[in-house]
Amino acid sequence: MQTVLKGPSSEVIIAPDQPIVIIGERINPTGRKAFSAELREGDLSRVARDAVAQINAGAAVLDVNVGAAGVDEVALLPQAVQIVQDTVDVPVCLDSANPDAIAAGLKVVKGRALINSVNGETDKLKAVLPLVAEYGAAVIALCMDDTGIPSTPGQRLEVAQNILDAARSYGIPPEDILLDPLVMAVGADHKAAQVTVETARMLRASTGCNLTAGASNVSHGMPERDTLNTVFLALLAQAGINAPICNPLKNGLSIRAIDLLSGRDEWGARYIKLYRATKTDE
Amino acid sequence: MQTVLKGPSSEVIIAPDQPIVIIGERINPTGRKAFSAELREGDLSRVARDAVAQINAGAAVLDVNVGAAGVDEVALLPQAVQIVQDTVDVPVCLDSANPDAIAAGLKVVKGRALINSVNGETDKLKAVLPLVAEYGAAVIALCMDDTGIPSTPGQRLEVAQNILDAARSYGIPPEDILLDPLVMAVGADHKAAQVTVETARMLRASTGCNLTAGASNVSHGMPERDTLNTVFLALLAQAGINAPICNPLKNGLSIRAIDLLSGRDEWGARYIKLYRATKTDE
Numbered sequence: 257m258q259t260v261l262k263g264p265s266s267e268v269i270i271a272p273d274q275p276i277v278i279i280g281e282r283i284n285p286t287g288r289k290a291f292s293a294e295l296r297e298g299d300l301s302r303v304a305r306d307a308v309a310q311i312n313a314g315a316a317v318l319d320v321n322v323g324a325a326g327v328d329e330v331a332l333l334p335q336a337v338q339i340v341q342d343t344v345d346v347p348v349c350l351d352s353a354n355p356d357a358i359a360a361g362l363k364v365v366k367g368r369a370l371i372n373s374v375n376g377e378t379d380k381l382k383a384v385l386p387l388v389a390e391y392g393a394a395v396i397a398l399c400m401d402d403t404g405i406p407s408t409p410g411q412r413l414e415v416a417q418n419i420l421d422a423a424r425s426y427g428i429p430p431e432d433i434l435l436d437p438l439v440m441a442v443g444a445d446h447k448a449a450q451v452t453v454e455t456a457r458m459l460r461a462s463t464g465c466n467l468t469a470g471a472s473n474v475s476h477g478m479p480e481r482d483t484l485n486t487v488f489l490a491l492l493a494q495a496g497i498n499a500p501i502c503n504p505l506k507n508g509l510s511i512r513a514i515d516l517l518s519g520r521d522e523w524g525a526r527y528i529k530l531y532r533a534t535k536t537d538e
Numbered sequence: 539m540q541t542v543l544k545g546p547s548s549e550v551i552i553a554p555d556q557p558i559v560i561i562g563e564r565i566n567p568t569g570r571k572a573f574s575a576e577l578r579e580g581d582l583s584r585v586a587r588d589a590v591a592q593i594n595a596g597a598a599v600l601d602v603n604v605g606a607a608g609v610d611e612v613a614l615l616p617q618a619v620q621i622v623q624d625t626v627d628v629p630v631c632l633d634s635a636n637p638d639a640i641a642a643g644l645k646v647v648k649g650r651a652l653i654n655s656v657n658g659e660t661d662k663l664k665a666v667l668p669l670v671a672e673y674g675a676a677v678i679a680l681c682m683d684d685t686g687i688p689s690t691p692g693q694r695l696e697v698a699q700n701i702l703d704a705a706r707s708y709g710i711p712p713e714d715i716l717l718d719p720l721v722m723a724v725g726a727d728h729k730a731a732q733v734t735v736e737t738a739r740m741l742r743a744s745t746g747c748n749l750t751a752g753a754s755n756v757s758h759g760m761p762e763r764d765t766l767n768t769v770f771l772a773l774l775a776q777a778g779i780n781a782p783i784c785n786p787l788k789n790g791l792s793i794r795a796i797d798l799l800s801g802r803d804e805w806g807a808r809y810i811k812l813y814r815a816t817k818t819d820e
Contacts (some may be wrong), residue, residue, distance in 0.1 A: 442798055443806060450801030474799065478806065479813045480791060486765070487795040490772035509762060513769040516724055518755065519732030524725060524760065531761045 257431045259394055259466045261317055261347035262367030268316050268347050268435070270466045270499045272411045275526065277499040278508060279349055279370075279468065280315030282306045283336065285324040292324040295332065300307045303336050303345040310406065311344045311432050318344070319372060319500075319501060320361070321351035331359035336363040336509030341366050344536075349396075350499075355383040362391045370394045372501075376401030376415040381422045389426040396468055398436045399455065405438055409455040412437060416459055434468040434499055441476040442484070449474050449488060453495045460496030467497045471507070486510040495520070509534060539713045541593075541676055541781075550598050550629050552716070552748045557797045557808065559781040560790060561631055561652075561750065564588045565618065567606040572608040574803060577614065585618050587781030588624040589653045593626045594691065596790030596812050600626070601654060601783055602643070603633035611639035623648050631678075631783075642797030644673045648791035652676045654783075654791040658683030661781040663704045671708040678750055680718045681737065687720055691700045691737040694719060700743055715779055717741045717749040721757040724766070731756050731770060735777045742778030750781045753761040753789070770794040775800070791816060 259270040270277045283306050285292040292301055300322075307318055309498055318340055322332045329352050350361040351372040358371055373396040374384040388395045397419045399405075399412035406412045416435050423433055437455035440448040452474070456467055469492055475484035489500060489507055493514045499510070512527040521527055541552040552559045565588050567574040573584055589600055600622055604614045611634050619630055632643040633654040640653055652761040653677040655710035656666040670677045679701045681687075688694045698717050705715055719737035734756070738749055749773055757766035771782060771789055775796045782793070793811040803809055 301553045345584035446798065446804050446806055453799075480795075481811065481818075483791055484795045484799065485769070486768055487772045487792055488799050490769045491776055491796070493801055494773055494776045509765055510769055513762075513766045514773070516728065517731035517735075517766065517770050517773055519729045522728050524728055528761065535761075 257464045257466060259431055259434060260368065261370055261394060263344075263346040263348075264341050264366040266345045266347070266367070272460075272466070272496070272498060273520075274494060274498070275520050276511050277317060277502040278315045278504050278511055279317045279319055279499055280313075280504050281470070281472075282310055282320050282503055282505070283318060283503045284321040284351065285338070286321070295322050295324050296326045298332065299490050300332070300336055300339055300436060303339045307340045307343045312533060313344065313504035314512060315346075317347045317349055317370065317499070317506040319349040319351045321372075323352055323354070329354050330360045331360075333357045333361045337361050338364055358384065359387055362387060362393065368393060370396060370434070372396045373398050374419065375399075378402060381419070385423055385426045385428065388423070388428050388432070388484035394432040394434065395423075395428070396434045396436055399438050399459075405440075407451070409437075409458045410419075411454045413458050413462055416463060420463060420465075430463060430465050431467055435463065435465045436468050436470070439469050439471060439473040441478075442474050443477040449491070452485050453491050456492060456495035456497050459500050466499055466501045468501055469497050471497075472502055477538065482506055485532045539746045539748060541652065541713055541716060543652055544678060545626075545628040545630075545646040546623055548627045548629070548649070554742075554748070554778070554780060555802075556780070556792050557802050558775060559599060560597045560786050560793055561599045561601055561781055562592035562595075562786050563601050563752070563754075563783045563785040564592055564785055564787070565622070566603040566633065567599060568603070577604050577606050578608045578612065582614070582618055582621055585621045585727075589622045589625045589744075592786050593628060595786035595813060596794060597628075597786040599629045599631055599652065599781070601631040601633045602653055603654075605634055605636070605721045611636050612642045613645045615639045619643050620646055637669065640666065644669060644675065646693045650675060652678060652716070653681050654678045656701065657681075658701050660684060662809060663701070667705055669708065670705070670714070672708055676714040676716065677705075677710070678716045678718055681720050687722075689733070691719075691733060692803055694737045695740050695744055698745060702745060702747075712745060712747050715747055717745065717747045718750050718752070721751050721753060721755040723760075724756050727760040730789045731773070737774050738777035738779050748781055750783055752778050752783045753779075754784055759794075772796050
């Protein structure tokens with residue numbers, strides 16, 4: 257199954273037999289005080305820099321999130337999207353909890369965007385799926401619904417199937433949906449990572465869909481987060497996650513290593529190229 | 539299936555539902571010029587230090603190899619084994635291409651040793667399996683034979699089954715055998731790592747045996763070896779390798795991370811303990 261995203265004049269294909277597609281997560285004020293403050297002032301000067309740095313570090317798609325207290329996302333998300341696509345020729349991932357901001361972003365986006373995100377909640381399905389259908393976008397679907405986040409892989413699969421059914425009723429096919437098995441902090445529940453990996457395996461086997469995940473959530477509150485995140489990305493990739501959302505500045509080379517060690521990088525060319533590029537930057 | 543190894547008064551259990559057992563690889567002159575020179579002089583002063591450092595970094599079993607040009611392994615291997623077991627209470631892995639050195643090591647070893655290694659070559663089977671049987675040891679079996687190293691997972695499985703059959707004829711049960719799918723350098727063949735991972739999966743599914751591998755071979759000649767080795771250990775672990783031979787000083791915490799993210803480390807206790815221990819050492 258192929259999920260096709262497009263930039264202004266570029267195309268990114270997400271498919272199980274292809275190299276992993278990194279969705280860069282850095283254009284997001286969560287946990288970044290300076291960026292949050294800038295966004296409240298309407299200052300988007302950081303966005304172009306973050307875009308270039310992430311592409312150089314191996315990202316193929318850029319998540320764009322401007323959601324912080326006191327920020328008018330409906331006004332700012334389209335501006336940020338335009339800056340990103342004026343700077344780098346890649347597809348964007350419109351990331352907002354506010355459907356109006358998503359709609360505003362879709363109006364200016366060039367190519368074919370990914371929407372982050374829908375889930376199984378009744379209101380969310382009704383608000384987001386019509387936008388996906390209207391703009392012919394792709395969408396990330398989180399395996400949670402009105403009852404919350406299911407604790408077992410089987411229950412999360414059920415939520416995914418409900419979302420796929422709802423999407424079909426809007427004419428949205430499974431290849432336009434990236435399922436997200438949900439990543440919880442292993443520091444709060446030492447079985448959490450295993451549940452995510454099992455869910456990913458089950459989602460891939462049962463639906464054939466391409467899969468995403470916000471990998472770095474797993475290490476929240478733990479020491480040596482980079483080690484945990486690198487290992488987790490490898491476990492996730494082997495379970496079928498082929499378009500993780502992560503920080504390429506930290507995990508880009510690890511993901512190229514996963515591709516190389518999975519036989520998806522002839523002669524290690526992409527691994528070595530990224531190694532050289534990032535070493536030069538240092 | 540449980541493989542039980544013993545130190546002077548300790549026990550290590552290797553089993554699929556248990557945390558990963560690290561076999562520390564550092565007591566080995568390969569690629570260590572100073573250690574090679576010391577061994578030629580009969581100087582074993584480094585052995586006790588290397589033993590302690592590896593145990594502190596998370597190893598549960600220590601490989602002991604004194605093979606270098608100009609070294610009398612038959613004389614030196616038993617001495618090194620005694621130093622290790624006088625220093626730390628762990629099982630040893632007797633590592634030599636010379637069956638006489640293995641025999642000499644077995645005479646002095648306390649507990650239940652692992653022998654490194656046998657393979658499917660006719661002469662090797664005849665030389666090593668009688669020692670395994672006589673001393674009630676366990677043994678690492680490499681998936682290669684008189685025809686060389688098979689290129690496909692299916693052929694490597696066939697070699698493994700031949701070795702298991704030969705072992706049975708000496709009264710050695712499968713639980714006393716750690717199969718090694720063989721790790722080749724990904725720099726020489728970009729499909730090599732994938733073949734190892736596939737072989738591991740097939741070996742576990744078909745034989746139920748516990749599995750080992752010399753993980754760091756994979757990154758030979760490549761830049762950023764630690765990143766490749768960390769990722770590869772995660773891929774190997776998910777494919778069933780539960781007793782890798784590696785350098786715990788570099789990969790110990792990564793392996794604890796794999797256990798934690800696989801749900802085999804309640805509250806992350808072992809991960810955090812090793813993190814604290816190694817941070818103090820720095």
